Amino acid sequence: QTVVTQEPSFSVSPGGTVTLTCGLSSGSVSASNYPSWYHQTPGQAPRALIYNTKIRSSGVPDRFSGSILGNKAALTITGAQADDEFDYYCAMYVASGIWVFGGGTKLTVL
Amino acid sequence: EVQLVESGGGLVQPGGSLRLSCAVSGFTFSNYAMNWVRQAPGKGLEWVSFITDGSGSIYYADSVKGRFTISRDNAKNSLYLQMNSLRDDDTAVYFCARYGGSGTYYFDSWGKGTLVTVSS
Numbered sequence: 103q104t105v106v107t108q109e110p111s112f113s114v115s116p117g118g119t120v121t122l123t124c125g126l127s128s129g130s131v132s133a134s135n136y137p138s139w140y141h142q143t144p145g146q147a148p149r150a151l152i153y154n155t156k157i158r159s160s161g162v163p164d165r166f167s168g169s170i171l172g173n174k175a176a177l178t179i180t181g182a183q184a185d186d187e188f189d190y191y192c193a194m195y196v197a198s199g200i201w202v203f204g205g206g207t208k209l210t211v212l
Numbered sequence: 213e214v215q216l217v218e219s220g221g222g223l224v225q226p227g228g229s230l231r232l233s234c235a236v237s238g239f240t241f242s243n244y245a246m247n248w249v250r251q252a253p254g255k256g257l258e259w260v261s262f263i264t265d266g267s268g269s270i271y272y273a274d275s276v277k278g279r280f281t282i283s284r285d286n287a288k289n290s291l292y293l294q295m296n297s298l299r300d301d302d303t304a305v306y307f308c309a310r311y312g313g314s315g316t317y318y319f320d321s322w323g324k325g326t327l328v329t330v331s332s
Contacts, residue, residue, distance in 0.1 A: 103274065136317035140257070147307060147325065148249075148257065153318035160320075191257050195317045199271030201259040203249075 104128050104196045108204035114182045114211055122207050123174040124192035130173035136195040137175035139168060141188035142206075148191065152177060179209075187211050214238040214321045216308050221326030228298050228330070234291040234308030234323060242266075242286035245311035247319055248293050250304035250328075258304070261293065262311070276302075298330045 105127040114120035124137060131137060139152040150159040152168035155175065167178045175194075179186055192204045220232040234246070248260040261282040262271045270282055281294040291308050305327050309319035 138318035140319070142257075147322040148309075148319075149322070150312075150318055150320050153312060153316055153320075159318075189256075193257075193259070193318065199262050199269060200273070201247075201262075203257040203259060206256040 104194075104202050106192060106194050106202045106204040108190075108192060108207045110205070111208045111210070114179070114186075114209065116182060116184065116211055118182050119178065119180045120182055120209065121171070121176050121178045122190055122192075122209070123171065123176050124194070124204050125174045126194060126196075128196070131170055131175045131194065133170065134195075135175070137168065137170070138193045139166075139175075139177045140191045140193070141186075142191065143188055151190075182211050184211050214310070216310065216321060216323035218306060218308050218323045218326035221306065221328045223329045223331065224298055225332050226299060226330055229294070229296045230298065230328060232293040232295065232306055232308075232326060232328070234293075236289050236291070236308075236310075239310075241284075241289040244313065246282075246284060246291045247309045247311060248280075248282060248291075249307045249309050249319065249322075250302075251307070251325070252301070252304045255304075260306070263291070295328070298328075300330050302328065303330045304328060 107125045140148040142148040156168040245264045279297045305325040307325045310321040312318045312320035
């Protein structure tokens with residue numbers, strides 16, 4: 103069973119840059135896993151940020167960017183703001199019609 | 213405005229059944245594949261099931277395969293999840309999520325969720 107791994111927590115200073123990553127237990131992440139990223143306030147609906155590795159979802163500011171770094175998918179936030187404090191989740195398309203989410207990263211801006 | 217509103221959650225005993233619904237508006241439902249995603253209390257997101265726009269293809273996570281059934285009624289703009297043989301670890305908020313469209317492979321719009329509690 104495929105497991106998707108994320109850092110449990112991360113901290114960034116206001117105005118700073120942070121890169122969150124997302125790995126696959128089965129090996130390297132590739133474009134054919136169509137990595138997507140979401141953020142969520144606990145108790146609220148998730149919001150889509152990035153899909154197909156690097157395409158920003160509608161209305162998402164260009165401070166958010168996606169990429170593949172080495173063997174992992176990555177979400178980079180530049181110019182971090184207090185409003186960016188969320189839980190961040192990645193999702194991977196691992197087989198026909200099957201997705202797996204990572205465990206999430208709690209981002210603190212301080 | 214795209215809206216997805218889940219309903220049907222509640223308290224059910226282990227081994228019991230429950231049927232969730234997701235009513236959608238603001239887009240042409242019959243043109244989009246749909247998903248159910250759940251989140252156990254204090255835990256991360258877990259993809260549960262996917263159904264194509266015409267119900268021709270359906271997929272499930274291993275954790276629910278054989279117990280849950282996804283379906284849709286395009287005339288009623290509604291998505292459903294029939295949950296049978298419920299277990300304690302099925303306790304979660306269940307979200308319906310719209311698939312972003314051909315070639316996008318992501319969940320672009322989400323409802324606020326409905327809570328399912330499995331407990332004796």
